[in-house]
Structure formats: structure tokens, C-alpha cells
Amino acid sequence: MTVHQAPTAFTDRASGYAAFLTAHRSKAVLRFIACGSVDDGKSTLIGRLLHDTKQIFDDQISALQRDSRKHGTQGQEVDLALLVDGLQAEREQGITIDVAYRFFSTDKRSFIVADTPGHEQYTRNMATGASTADVAVILVDARQGLTRQTRRHALLVSNLGIRRVVLAVNKMDLAGWAQGTFDGIVAGFSDFARDLKFSEVKAIPLSAKNGDNVVDAGVAAPWYTGGPLLTYLETVPVHAEALNAPFRMAVQWVNRPNSEFRGYSGRIASGRVRPGDSVTVQPSGRTSTVARIHTADGDLPEAGEDESVTLVLADQIDASRGQVIVATDAPMRVTETLDARLFWAAETDLSPGASLFAKIGTATVTATVERIVSRIDPETGKPGPAERLSANDIADVSLRLDRPVAVDAYAENRETGSLILIDRETTDTAALGLVQAPKATAATPGAAMPGAAKAADGGGLLARLGRLFGR
């Protein structure tokens, strides 16, 4: 589904093009995740968004009509879900089995949608989709109301750091557009979500099948005046909750084409950097000054979050792949032990003592599971005892690493506080992990970890984590 604008060709090509470029360059990108249970109509909703924002081409419409006759579940009508259920197996079973990314754009914004399946066994896909999203759209079938899945999805996106949620109450046409039904679902969700640390929950009654309140305002529910889903997505602040985190860049590649040049290439995870800034290489702890910010387009006077650059340092200090270049006055925590919240993705069970690879930034180390602290109830967020973990479990564990790494807490920095665990035999990604802040008693202030000590002293942090992780 190729992005193209709804408007027709520029009537005056030259001026139309200039205006388009100006508008396009200032356009922000919003990444959101759509989650819902089987049959909540998620694929239909995304198909509707693509269709009504005119992202679907004529040849795709004719393919859709052909496919609808073969696989459709909407009788004589075109089944919009078939636009997004790309795999044969999905069409045959009428379900979504894997996370897919969709692209569309309007005059105001470009969108990347992570379309994730709702079955319990695919929790990992939802966590993956949520890991880079700004907003979550949680679908509820108006006739079913809130289900266990709704609670799981809400808890999961909250865990992954999403702060803005749309509660999309779908199939309102089949519920007679009854305001009482809608209000009941909203009240139930607010009650449940009180501890989930969302900064905003936007509830919208809609019908993905008919298109009411998706792109255009519906007329069937005069009692609702909050605007359609697309209007919300076009106006919700992007990165509003992004913390102004200090400078961090993991070294990906040492660029040494000749004896004259030695640069450290990486993508800036957070913060900003300028020549002259004092930086420290962690975990080694050596300090230097940024001499140049090199790119293929010339040196930059300043660079920030998400930019891929090559830093040249003033001193000949040794930095290699796996280390992190950070602002000297706001270092990361250097540690060989980690408390992490895991989303277990492997089909095999995890027991204490298991040894896996952990990829943290650009560092890959060996991690041993010292202890399963607790398994988290996926519906309530309450911790409980566990001796082993199986597929799709969420749990807090203690990891011991074979060498020190530099980390931040996930609550402080999504990029430098995340990790994946890799099965050493199958090489599959076995778990997604969120680094937890050190517990107050474990936060031993010392030269090696001033950042951690400072953060723990910062007050409010532990309380915020407590709220986030439901303790």
C-alpha cells in the first residue's frame, strides 16, 4: 500500500510541487499500534483507515473484490480486512498471525501502524509493535465489552511505556449505537486503567465496517461529539512524553579507513551532542572531548536523537563496539547484574540457571538467569511466585552478566533500557526485556555508578516505577 496523497495531480505542477514539498517536510510521523482480540475488527479498522484516506489503488481494489468472493466474511460486501491480512494462512483462517506494518499519510501527518494479532500466544508480537509506538489503539467489541484480552493489551502497552491510548469501541452499529453501552465500557476501562500511568485515554464509539467515526464523523451517534479516530491521530502530540534524556550513543562500528581518521559510528539513542562536549566511554570509563561530528554530508555543528553519525574524539582513547559514548555529567549505570522485566517469547520454558545471550545496545554478553523473582499476572499486573516461565509469560528476573554493561532504566530511556535475550542453540529471540531501576537497597553509590545513585536520590522515581509496574 503505497503512500500517496488524496488530492489529485498538481494543476500547476511547479507551484503545486513546491507547496507539497514544504508541507511534507514539516509533517511529523506518528507511530501507533492497533491491538484487539480475535473478531474485534482490527484488520477491518486498519483497512478502513487505508481505504478512506485513499491509500488503496484501483488494482488493489479489484484484487480485493476478487479475494472477498473467495475468503471474505462480509457476504456480498468487500471485506476490508483482506487488505491487511497478507498471508495465505491468514486468509484461509480469517485471522492475523503476525505483526505487520502499514503506512498511510494525510495532509497533516504520516502514519506507521503496527498491526498486531490479539491471540494470547502472540503477546511477543504485541510487545514488539508497542516498543516503538507513540500511541496505542485498543479495540473493544461493543457487544462483548471489556474482556481479559482488553486488560492484557492495556497492561502490556503501559509496560512498554506508551502513555496515550485510544479506546476504540467498535461494532457500535451492532449495539444500536446505545450511549449506555459505550459509557459502561468507558467507565469500566477507566476503573481498570487507573494504575496504568496513561496520561490520556481517548474513547471513541465507531463502526469500522461502515466507517462511522473512523475517518469521517459518524451521524448515527449525535450524543458523541469527540471527533473521529483519524482527527485524534492527526493532532495527538508526537513524542510529547519523550524525556529530555542525556546524550547516549552506542558504538556500532569503528570507522578507521586510514591512519588519519578514527571515528566511532552509531545512532544517537537520546540527547544532543556538540563538538567540545565532554563525553565518557562506558563501561570503560575513559573521558574525552568530541572533536568532530562526521557524516557523509559533512561535519555537523550539533546532532541529536535518532541521527546516525560518526564521532571523532579529541584523544586517542580506546572505544569499541558494545561500548556507549555518553555525556560525562550524566553517565549510565555500569553493572554486571540486572533486574529485568521479561516478555518470554520462546516456545521452550525458562528455568533459573539458564544461560542466554543478551543484546543490550550494541553489546552482546552472556546472561545467566539467577532468579525468577515473580511472574506478573497479565490481567492485573500483580506479581506472583513462579519456578519457570513458559511462552508469553511476563516476569521479573535477576540476570547475571559475564561482563559489565552500561544501562539506563527503561522508565527513563526506552532505547538504552531495553534488551533482547537470544537462545544460544536455536539463535531465536527468546525474550524482550525492560531494565528496571536498581532497588533502593541495591543502589550502592560509588564511583562506578554515579548516575544510578543520582537517579535513586532524585525522589519520585521509585514511586513512579512502582506505579508503572504495579507494585
Added chain:
Amino acid sequence: MSAALAAAVPPSATMRAQTAADRLSHLKRLEAESIHIFRETVAETENPVMLYSIGKDSSVLLHLALKAFAPGRLPFPLLHVDTTWKFREMIAFRDARAKELGLDLLIHTNPDGLARGVGPVSHGSEVHTDVMKTQALRQALDRHKFDAAFGGARRDEEASRAKERIISLRTAQHRWDPKRQRAEPWHLYNLRKKRGESLRVFPLSNWTELDIWLYIEQENIPIVPLYFAKERPVVERDGQLIMVDDARLPLAPGETPQQRLVRFRTLGCYPLTGAVESDAATLPEIIGETLAARTSERQGRVIDKDGAGAMERKKQEGYF
């Protein structure tokens, strides 16, 4: 729901407030993500290669690769799987770029297919694609023992592509298993694999057709002239305008190529690639046309119409 949650972290000298002016443009962000993917792959694999198909996406891919390792040289070779049916202008462009940039370019043609005379006209699109592209690619990857291959596929191209990971694992037989894909959260890519397995890496996953064109314009990236409108000799076959690029395309009795003002939205083997009537001869005109298009770019590709799920099946068999 309180809105006061973000008011937490103490300010520090290094935490400069981000202003709107600091916000990266969409294209800059895509560029940075692609460069990150190139560097991760080169750092964690032993023998990577870049699949170079000469098309506009390959041109962008090459441009990004050069940026990722500047001022150093490209740390991997390029591989072109030559079916011998590409447009002549594509081959000329390929050779000129390789010379100009000093590229390490490998060219592979399936010798069995060549000996058997397999081609799109005589054997049809499915057999031709399987033998001269899919099998040829597998031969080349096996011969050079490449353990990772960069490709220019984008998720917006086709429904089964939308489910593809950026780092995609292939079995020793080069098969793709859509049900056994790895989770790929944040920007943490798992590049590990067992002996014999290999990776396909797609740095352009999150780009759209429009992004590609805008980036080509912004960066002034050279592309094959076939993308620009020009009078070209074409015949109409099954509703497609096929360019008569050489004498190998058989003409029906009485059929004569017509000079029409056309261009191509995608490039491949010339008998399998439909042209579109267009007078767009500059990048802004092409971008304007892309914005107003009513058909997808793949509409000009004959092989995508080999039945529902055709692309998914080809991918499972090892097609890029």
C-alpha cells in the same frame, strides 16, 4: 487520568530542551534508521553482500550504504543477478555506476538456465523467474558463502512484504518461514544464525514509494533514464505496454511497435515490465504523478499476477 506524569526528571546541563527546529525530517529519520541497519549487519555478520537490481530502490540502497561507512569504503561487494533479459539501458547504467564509484560488483547468471535457453518469452514468467532469478540467487549466495544479503524490498510494496522483518532469517535451503519470524523490538536486531542459515536484510523496510522518490530528488541520486518519460517503441500485450528493447521479443504477424510517450515505475526483465503512458520527464513531475496515481507501482509487474499469494510463495521458495 492525570496529565502531570511527565514532570519528573530533574533538568541537567546536558539535557537541552528539544525544539521543533531540532526535529528531524521524516527522510532524515529514515536515512538514519537505514544506516543503523547497515552498520549492525556489517558488524555482526562475516560475509555480507548487497543485492543490486539497478532499479531506483537499489540506487537509494547503494547511496545509503556509501553514507553508512563514509569516509571509509563500502565493506562488502554488490551482486547483480543477471537474467540476460534486463533493459539494455539498465546494464549500461550498472556498468557506468560500478566504474564511477569503484564498486566491487559481482554478476551472476544461472549457467543451467542459460544453457537451456530459459527466458520469459519461451518459458513464461513463472519458470523464467524461478530459474533465472530465484535459483540463480541461491547459486550465487551459496558459491560465495554470503551469510547476509541486503535487499531493497519495502513493506509498502505488497501484503506479504508488510509482515517481513528487517532482519529475516532463511534456512540453509534459503526458505522463508512466515510463521517462524523473530520478534524485532526497539532497534535491537538479532543477527545470530546457525551454520548454513543466512539472513536477508531490508534497510528500506519502512520507506514508501513516495519517500524513495523524494529522497532521490533531495540527494540527487542517479537513476536509470527509463524512469523518465520518452518516446519508446512499445507493443500492447494483455493490457500492458511492453517495450521492444531488442530483437528477442517476437512480434505477431502485422504487429509493429509504436512510438509512445512512456516511462517505467519499476524495472525488471523487459518482456515482463509494463510501461505507463506519461509525460513526466523530471523528478518533480514523477513525484506529482506518484501522488495522483490510481494504480500501485507493482501493477506493471507481470509476475505479481501469477495468482493470489504469488509473492508469499515465491518468497518461501527463496525469491528475494
